[in-house]
Amino acid sequence: MKKIILAGNAITADILLFYLRQDSRYQIVAATVDDGFEAAGNIDEVPSIPLSRLASEFAPGEVLIIMAMGYNDLNRDRASLFERLRAKGYALESYIHPDARVYSVNPIGEGSIILPGAVVEPHAQVGANTMVWCNATLAHHCKVGDNAWIASGAVISGQAVIGANTFLGVNATVVNKVSVGDFNVVGGGALITKDTKANTVHLARSAEELRYSADDYVKFFGV
The missing domain is CATH 3.40.50.720 (NAD(P)-binding Rossmann-like Domain)
Structure with missing residues (x-):
């Protein structure tokens, strides 16, 4: 032990x-x-x-x-x-929870953490001192830099690159072959489809309140 x-x-x-x-x-x-x-x-x-x-x-x-x-x-x-x-x-x-699924032959970086439900697909790379939270997906051939934080439910698609010290929020998605720069903040639910510059912020638009009440919405549109 x-x-x-x-x-x-x-x-x-x-x-x-x-x-x-x-x-x-x-x-x-x-x-x-x-x-x-x-x-x-x-x-x-x-x-x-x-x-x-x-x-x-x-x-x-x-x-x-x-x-x-x-x-x-x-x-x-x-x-x-x-x-x-x-x-x-x-x-x-480097702590890998027993309920995480790591299929890459590349070693997980020194001091990094992979929490339950996370999937690290073949040929993915994880740098040192990086946190991969529950149910995140690191797809094939992607690369995550040192000191990054990948929040729950985030998806890093195939061959995408996440820069050092970047924060990827809950349910954020980075599409195939896109590079996210160092020291980025990618907010929850954001969709990154183009390369980003270092030290930039990318937030999804917050859900807006509709003019309908919840009762009226259910009555006319269902759920």
Whole structure:
């Protein structure tokens, strides 16, 4: 059984803790965060250790790290802690949930996470420190860069490329052979059909309120 330190102690860590406690491959022993954030999170019965004290309590060879941070500042915070942990000599575990389906022969990037229901098709590539949330689809020959966040239900079509530090929202779709630039924000439900530039934002139009009441709509149009 692998001894695990969670890098993070907030909501993402709380979700990962639930999955990991049901996975016989792992034993969660602590969480680590930047100094001063030990009390900011709240994960059940897992002590938070400031990064400055981590090596004195758990030597790099004793534990593995699972990245358990969110996507704050376009994943820059996540990337920063990832690199600092590596510099201290810690190994970053690539966590694939047992209910994920990974068919690619390409290794999942260091420190990346593939959650239940996600599908990674043949020849797809996932970079380091990337989160692939539940029920996302990474189609054949696509490439996802480092420090990316792929939210639940997102679809990356065949041969598409997702740049580093990009956030792809819930149910967003990137069509075949399209490249999404680094540091993009692609909102929930957005459809990307053309290449995008770095550091750009792409949002789907929000659903507008109709002039009909719900009762009138059902009466005249059905559901």
